[in-house]
Amino acid sequence: MEERRLFATEQVGGRAVYRFHAVTVFVGICLVLYYRATHVPAGSGAGRAAWLGMLAAELWLAFYWVITQAVRWSPVRRRTFKDRLAARYGERLPCVDIFVCTADPKSEPPSLVIATVLSVMAYNYPAEKLSVYLSDDGGSILTFYALWEASAFAQHWLPFCKRYNIQPRSPAAYFSDSEKPHDLHILKEWSFIKGLYEAMTERIDSAAMSGEVPEQIRVKHKGFSEWNTGITSKDHQPIVQILINGKDSNAVDSEANVLPTLVYMAREKRPQYHHNFKAGAMNALIRVSSVISNSPIIMNVDCDMYSNNSDSIIDALCFFLDEEKGQKIGFVQYPQNYNNMTKNNIYGNSLNVINQVELSGLDSVGGPLYIGTGCFHRREILCGRRFAEGYKEDWDRRIKGKTQQSIDQIEETAKSLATCAYEQNTQWGNEIGVKYGCPVEDVITGLAIHCRGWESVYMNPPRAAFLGVGPTTLAQTILQHKRWSEGNFSIFLSKYCPFFFGHGKISLRHQMGYLTYGLWAPNSLPTLYYVTIPSLGLLKGTLLFPEITSRWIIPFIYISLVKNVYSLYEALLSGDTLRGWWNGQRMWMVKRITSYLYGVIDTIRKLLGLSMMGFVVTSKVSDEDESKRYEQEIMEFGTSSPEHVIISTIALLNLVCMVGGLSQTMTGVGHMPLNVFFIQVILCGLLVIINIPVYEAMFLRKDRGSIPLSVTLAATGFVTFALMVPII
Ligand SMILES: O=c1ccn([C@@H]2O[C@H](COP(=O)(O)OP(=O)(O)O[C@H]3O[C@H](CO)[C@@H](O)[C@H](O)[C@H]3O)[C@@H](O)[C@H]2O)c(=O)[nH]1
Numbered sequence: 217m218e219e220r221r222l223f224a225t226e227q228v229g230g231r232a233v234y235r236f237h238a239v240t241v242f243v244g245i246c247l248v249l250y251y252r253a254t255h256v257p258a259g260s261g262a263g264r265a266a267w268l269g270m271l272a273a274e275l276w277l278a279f280y281w282v283i284t285q286a287v288r289w290s291p292v293r294r295r296t297f298k299d300r301l302a303a304r305y306g307e308r309l310p311c312v313d314i315f316v317c318t319a320d321p322k323s324e325p326p327s328l329v330i331a332t333v334l335s336v337m338a339y340n341y342p343a344e345k346l347s348v349y350l351s352d353d354g355g356s357i358l359t360f361y362a363l364w365e366a367s368a369f370a371q372h373w374l375p376f377c378k379r380y381n382i383q384p385r386s387p388a389a390y391f392s393d394s395e396k397p398h399d400l401h402i403l404k405e406w407s408f409i410k411g412l413y414e415a416m417t418e419r420i421d422s423a424a425m426s427g428e429v430p431e432q433i434r435v436k437h438k439g440f441s442e443w444n445t446g447i448t449s450k451d452h453q454p455i456v457q458i459l460i461n462g463k464d465s466n467a468v469d470s471e472a473n474v475l476p477t478l479v480y481m482a483r484e485k486r487p488q489y490h491h492n493f494k495a496g497a498m499n500a501l502i503r504v505s506s507v508i509s510n511s512p513i514i515m516n517v518d519c520d521m522y523s524n525n526s527d528s529i530i531d532a533l534c535f536f537l538d539e540e541k542g543q544k545i546g547f548v549q550y551p552q553n554y555n556n557m558t559k560n561n562i563y564g565n566s567l568n569v570i571n572q573v574e575l576s577g578l579d580s581v582g583g584p585l586y587i588g589t590g591c592f593h594r595r596e597i598l599c600g601r602r603f604a605e606g607y608k609e610d611w612d613r614r615i616k617g618k619t620q621q622s623i624d625q626i627e628e629t630a631k632s633l634a635t636c637a638y639e640q641n642t643q644w645g646n647e648i649g650v651k652y653g654c655p656v657e658d659v660i661t662g663l664a665i666h667c668r669g670w671e672s673v674y675m676n677p678p679r680a681a682f683l684g685v686g687p688t689t690l691a692q693t694i695l696q697h698k699r700w701s702e703g704n705f706s707i708f709l710s711k712y713c714p715f716f717f718g719h720g721k722i723s724l725r726h727q728m729g730y731l732t733y734g735l736w737a738p739n740s741l742p743t744l745y746y747v748t749i750p751s752l753g754l755l756k757g758t759l760l761f762p763e764i765t766s767r768w769i770i771p772f773i774y775i776s777l778v779k780n781v782y783s784l785y786e787a788l789l790s791g792d793t794l795r796g797w798w799n800g801q802r803m804w805m806v807k808r809i810t811s812y813l814y815g816v817i818d819t820i821r822k823l824l825g826l827s828m829m830g831f832v833v834t835s836k837v838s839d840e841d842e843s844k845r846y847e848q849e850i851m852e853f854g855t856s857s858p859e860h861v862i863i864s865t866i867a868l869l870n871l872v873c874m875v876g877g878l879s880q881t882m883t884g885v886g887h888m889p890l891n892v893f894f895i896q897v898i899l900c901g902l903l904v905i906i907n908i909p910v911y912e913a914m915f916l917r918k919d920r921g922s923i924p925l926s927v928t929l930a931a932t933g934f935v936t937f938a939l940m941v942p943i944i
């Protein structure tokens with residue numbers, strides 16, 4: 217019966233136009249490949265090799281294009297019926313555990329972390345059913361201190377949020393853009409809470425600045441004594457502190473309402489044990505929470521992603537508790553939205569197209585990937601359960617065994633579950649919990665869940681569920697995308713390759729959806745080829761495309777035009793600006809020739825056993841000067857890193873080829889009329905135009921974010937080399 221459903225699934229419109237466009241582009245691609253294959257220059261010269269290289273690059277890009285259409289074919293949108301859930305379940309709603317992960321108080325300031333914690337404590341959900349866990353991989357007293365402060369502030373913050381039903385419920389976000397209320401009575405309370413919040417943040421920040429917590433504060437909670445022995449972030453005992461025990465009748469807010477349980481955890485770290493980064497933290501959280509609250513639903517967020525929508529738990533439960541379809545749903549994923557993007561998205565980090573188009577598309581073929589944050593899981597499934605027909609979850613499941621333990625006893629038990637040795641000779645990190653050994657632990661874990669027969673759901677409500685901090689410098693962006701592309705590519709090359717591991721378990725289109733990301737990294741090679749060889753050909757008089765008078769030029773022009781117009785249309789529809797799209801195209805190239813290239817190299821090095829997996833946390837802070845340039849949308853280089861050399865080399869190379877190629881055409885040297893080299897001129901010209909910010913950073917800008925002279929010199933060296941060597 218339709219009225220009983222707790223959620224609805226709707227088709228996204230516009231498919232006929234999309235499919236027509238896709239078919240014509242496909243025909244165009246076939247024609248291009250046919251032309252390439254049948255027009256290979258005779259002989260054994262460099263021209264022939266370059267042509268065959270073009271063929272290889274285009275074959276790859278064509279294959280990748282086909283892969284990316286899988287998710288675009290029939291996207292869906294989900295809608296929930298929250299009032300039906302409330303009416304039907306009322307008191308019987310399940311308990312929910314929320315995990316927040318942080319790793320380093322320097323790149324993830326404690327005041328940022330607790331704003332996130334406070335936002336998830338304040339969900340529109342019965343507080344007695346909510347437990348919030350903070351995992352601190354930095355093992356830092358500063359973070360513990362901040363959480364302790366937050367536990368006190370929550371007593372005022374939570375009732376305030378609920379009384380006025382405010383949004384968002386991260387105090388940092390709320391006070392930074394809420395206007396002073398007009399009502400005098402409310403204003404008084406608003407100012408009081410704001411004052412409390414600011415004073416608290418000041419205390420936390422100044423502790424963070426000085427690197428220590430004042431003695432008069434350390435005596436106020438037993439938890440601080442864990443740091444008495446001078447421990448370090450890489451070498452310390454397990455720490456579990458229950459700061460608020462929801463079952464304790466004294467743990468109430470300023471209006472005598474129950475508070476959610478709040479727990480601090482820093483799993484044991486020892487230099488001789490590998491800690492498996494965030495995946496290790498998640499698994500420790502799963503175990504620690506199992507003896508404290510053991511809720512059937514687990515939600516996890518990164519410490520920089522505050523809850524922006526207080527109904528997200530209710531929304532997610534509409535899927536899990538739906539009588540008809542809920543049993544098969546393994547996890548509910550919300551998009552990663554950022555609140556610190558500039559208008560035109562200078563580093564292409566908005567993820568708008570991924571969020572609006574690709575994840576909705578995946579939702580129609582088996583479900584979105586698990587993307588690590590803003591995701592609701594079912595505990596049992598995260599712990600390895602396979603789907604079986606007729607399976608029904610026990611939503612009332614609580615902690616097994618003794619419930620009459622004291623807090624101290626529970627903490628001791630919990631600590632024993634967060635030791636380094638606990639996982640030895642167990643299936644944790646493999647069949648149980650979040651998987652180890654992959655820089656995108658989330659994606660591989662989600663894939664395993666899908667392959668065990670579960671589906672997932674993508675929920676993208678009009679009011680964003682979570683807002684986080686995206687990278688704000690070029691270096692952070694490149695770093696993040698290196699980790700992502702490398703992680704997804706290593707899944708592709710591992711035994712978990714969606715094509716093989718997923719064969720027979722998930723649909724072909726779902727496999728293709730996974731490959732959209734799995735093949736990011738290898739895209740670097742054909743792209744690198746495409747941004748160098750045709751331009752060099754222009755300079756050296758090697759023709760690599762049909763002439764303007766040839767009819768074969770039509771499919772080339774058709775594909776490039778239509779593909780770009782469609783990508784622009786998708787971007788605009790997803791909320792990007794025209795300039796944002798253009799910047800995105802630049803970053804698309806930059807990421808492919810740096811992050812993705814590194815992704816390929818590092819994956820291969822790891823396969824050969826030459827290096828270990830790493831997870832470099834992206835910094836959530838940048839200095840004032842950098843932030844200012846970010847606000848002004850000026851690209852940040854500044855350091856002489858190898859990736860900056862690559863970017864500068866490609867930019868410079870194209871400039872030289874363009875100037876050289878055009879001047880030869882104009883002066884008639886080498887008999888190279890413009891119309892013969894039409895496509896190469898356009899391609900090289902576009903590359904020059906898109907690289908204008910790079911030239912500015914090289915030659916015009918004088919600020920600290922410009923390209924250092926050493927990089928320009930190195931790039932000049934490489935370009936000279938490329939011109940001297942007869943590659944083409
Ligand atoms: O040893 C570690 C390293 C990281 N983290 C946490 O992992 C989260 C993500 O790290 P971040 O540096 O912010 O990386 P992002 O690239 O922003 O993370 C995205 O990509 C990751 C996979 O690469 C996913 O795990 C994340 O959920 C997803 O937001 C943060 O909360 C960290 O505190 C840990 O808990 N322990």
Ligand SMILES: [Mn+2]
Nearest residue numbers: 518520685834
């Ligand atoms: Mn992050």
